[in-house]
Amino acid sequence: MQQASAGSSKSTVLKSSRTSFSLRSHAVGAFLPRRAPIRGREAIHGIPTRRASPPAALPDSGIRKGTSLLEWTNKVLPQGQLVNGVKQGWRLAWLAMMQELAPQTAKGQYSRPQYTFNGHIGDAQFPSESGRYHLYLGNACPWCHRVALAAVIRGHLVAPTATVPPQQRQLPQPPQPLQHVTLTRLEDDPTRARRGGWVFGAADPDPVFRATDLWEVYDTCQPGFRGRCTAPLMVDRVRRVAVCNESAEIVRSLDEMHLPGCTDVQLRPRHLVEQIEQLNSKIYSAINNGVYRSGFATTQEAYDAVQAELWSALDEMEARLQSSRFLLGDRLTESDVWLFPTIVRLDAVYGPLFKCCRRRIFGAASSSRAINGGSGGGGGDGFGGAGDYPALAAWARDIWQIKVPGSRLQISDTLDLDAARSSYFRNLFPLNPGGVVAAGPTAADLRLQDLPAGRGGTALQEICYPRHST
Template sequence: MGSSTSKRRDPVLSPKAAGGLNILEWTGGLVSQGLLVKGAKTGWRLAWETMMRELAPQTADGSYSRPTATFTSRIGSAGFPAESGRYHLYVGNACPWCHRVLLALVLRGLTGHVTFSWLTDDPERASRGGWVFDQPDPVFGRRDLREVYDTASPGYRGRCTAPLLVDKIARRIVNNESSQILQMLNALQLPGCTPVELYPRELAMQIDAVNDLVYDKINNGVYKSGFATTQAAYERAQRELYEALDIVEERLARHRFLVGDRFTDADLRLFPTIIRFDAVYATLFKCCQRRVADYPNLSAWLHDVWQIQVGAPGSMQVRDTIDIDDARCSYFNSLFPLNPGGIVPTGPTLRELDLDHDVQRGTHCMSSIFHTREAGGLAESYAR
């Protein structure tokens, strides 16, 4: 007679779990659970709102209000001549406002004329703001961006933001407003720079209209979503964000780029937000209604811009202007009020975004992608 033997499995043992303070057990019937929870939530929210106001200035209704720039001088104005090698840019990898400036520097072929250095986002090491140097500051020899501000503008007491453009000869701050720096770099004409024109005069009105939408609803919209301190402010920002993304998706269904079939200033300003969207903003800033991957045309455009070929082999490329994996870590580690646990999502990584996949929207050589200007011609100055 056969017999069957069942194998008894020992339970899986896990390490002893660490408990909290067991407040409910300690208080017993003296204080109700509801009162404890409400008190904890009130205290935490007060601390959180205080930190949020320090991180991101708020309006009365709980909406994020982006501060205005302090330094607004221009290359080519009195005291700041358009000279090769005279100017230096401080940029941070995580920051989309720095990214737009670095993109202009690369696309215009100005990296041999305007030097730049990378900042590291580390508010624990910074004396004010969040930017410090891992490598020696090549201009002033300072430890962090606050010290650069103090050296180049003695007595300054405002926010120490990047990007920052300084005059190495005069040892003065020129500008810390990304849009104005972008305009300067597009207008700057120096020997050997590319003839790329990011703001063709005949397309000015169209570019301005797209830029107004993109800046307010998308570039700033993700921040208004992430930094909102009321439900109503968050929902308003989200509604405006996705309405704007729908408009962009429809435009890119009709054209390769936002204003026709060539890359312009409008595309440059949108790219830094879109490249960070799925990897950062979708989770940390609660922009999770839809991802860029859910927009076929916008997603294809993102791949297309990523693969643009700039200059000769060995030149700095669009893909070299951001380390998306490092940026994800920076956002989740540095923006403590939004992520107090400091846990960094494992993805999507650059590899998972698969940006090198050719989406067949056209050739990636500069001559077929950009508008060009006449040799020696000057770019018209423009708003926002």
């Protein structure tokens, strides 16, 4: 009885619902315009219907909406769950790539690995000889840049023709310049490299080992090498072994190595060694590596901590350069060589890509910090004028415009800034998955060459300490 009663009740409800729906349909239909019968329609329960057919294709507007995931899942899965799930998956993949690119601590801080080779020119196994050593340098890399700066300032890369012994000159051909230290420019292409990112291009192949990438050089020097294949790298062409891949040590080797035709200057005078060491330690940790620690940080806490350190250190460098031409007085030292590569890249690369964009070196990031006029040789907003750090900007132009006597390579030849910007944005894909390259600032925007620094002469002997000084 209870079952029958329940069934009867259900039947009554269904009939009532159909009646109600029919009445509502007729009521709505009374207000709608009548349409001609449509072919393919069939009547079901008195309600006109038609067979389902695929919608007509819309003209291709060139707009892509992906899979419209949020549109077709929003009735079965809340948008918040979908977004959080995708974010978590994306973050896990990003973290995996970041740890491969830049080793991380448990707190999300970038930890630069140790270097493998630490030989020094002048040691018993690495005598100071012209033409014996070869450098592998990459344009984008700031550590390679400091090595290139030292080599150019000391006159190692292209020495005057007078250093060619007369018996070795092939007359009537004009004598060719000697290179005390030879150089290969690497290309940054992680898709072609078997380990790391450095490869050799057709325009500048490897003259020592005939390798195709830098990993092959490392593996030849030390078979079975398992460390990171980093640049810069200096090798001994005679013994066919690696000398050093630590930029600071290579810079010091080049400064101490003095051969006929080299410039008679030094970057590390003995009376300033202690001050240079102390200042270099701060420059490296807070600025050189500070921008990388910012860009490769994987937690907000790690990023915030290093940002405070970075801008405080840059404020200190600005204060030093407001009272003296260079960081340790009126002569250029190793500390200036350490700082320069980061400063000339900061606005163009580290600002937009590594999130070091709170202020600018060569252009005002905010009107409240802009300083018109000043030692930068310009005024107002924009990269051509004085910016947040006018003394640093003028100092960078001062170094860029140094003239090295008797050398075809000058400071301005040590960096192609526009190529470096492209390399960073295209190849550090965990930081920039789309590979879109920022439009600038370009080298022309920074006006390193054409805007006078206004801080003194450009002759090398006026700028550096002579070698005989203590």
